[in-house]
Amino acid sequence: MRCHNLFLCLFIFFHTSECKSVENSPVYGYHLRVGVPEARRIAVKETLRGARIVGGSQVTAATVIPYQVGIIAALTGGASSVCGGSLISTTRVLTAAHCWFDGQTRATQFTIVLGSVTIFSGGTRLTTSDVTMHPNWNYYLNDIAYVKISAVTLSNTIQLIALPTTAEASRSFEGLDGLISGFGKTSDAQTTFPTSTALHQTTVSVITNAVCQNSFKVTIDSSHVCTSGTGGKGTCDGDSGGPLTVLLNNKRILIGVVSFGPSEGCQASSPSVFTRVTSFLTWINSNL
Known part of the structure; x- marks a missing residue:
């Protein structure tokens, strides 16, 4: 995870030492480096039927983790990237800020996938561009965002996850x-x-x-x-x-x-x- 755009770093941070911290940021350039290749790989595999989490097991039904959200991010230029999220209300999804903007590439729209164990097929699918990143996101900290969606109907495959009290x-x-x-x-x-x-x-x-x-x-x-x-x-x-x-x-x-x-x-x-x-x-x- 490296900073290949020195001009961008200088523009944001104004001196080389701070650019160094961007170079080491684990989320900088996420979409082009990770999300786009993952989206292509998953999309093709799903046409063959049937992905992820290291050391885990496959979820066979959406009822097992009904609060899980799949996110397909449409990027400037036409490529697609992938992320996850959590349904915290009938109109809100919580995700990472770098899923919308990773410091290099900004998404233009999210497709929110609910009630499905596959991200490119099945389930309830909603599109939105109403995404709010935490105002103090800075590559390392405050990596959180909420997504506004049209109200969804809860079911055995679509459920809310509770927040801590x-x-x-x-x-x-x-x-x-x-x-x-x-x-x-x-x-x-x-x-x-x-x-x-x-x-x-x-x-x-x-x-x-x-x-x-x-x-x-x-x-x-x-x-x-x-x-x-x-x-x-x-x-x-x-x-x-x-x-x-x-x-x-x-x-x-x-x-x-x-x-x-x-x-x-x-x-x-x-x-x-x-x-x-x-x-x-x-x-x-x-x-x-």
């Missing part, structure tokens, strides 16, 4: 089992078509930010939450914006939005990094 906002969630899901790659070696293109899921353990920091040169902030990569489990290319949920008090809640992973690869047994939802509850709730 105010009382739960101070929790670190350390040690809890987290559930991650997405349409992204299932291995680093996956340059050709995977064995399936269905939504995948896996269970990972939430770890402390201090432990997480040991695997990254960039600062792991209090507004991040991390999961262990033990056993080669974690998020991968194409999973950006998707959900990290935990079961708390017999209720599944959304605690993270997929942001970035280790530069050494998805199967390196290194942590995955998410935007911590509890750090943005006020912002999210004010826009519901």
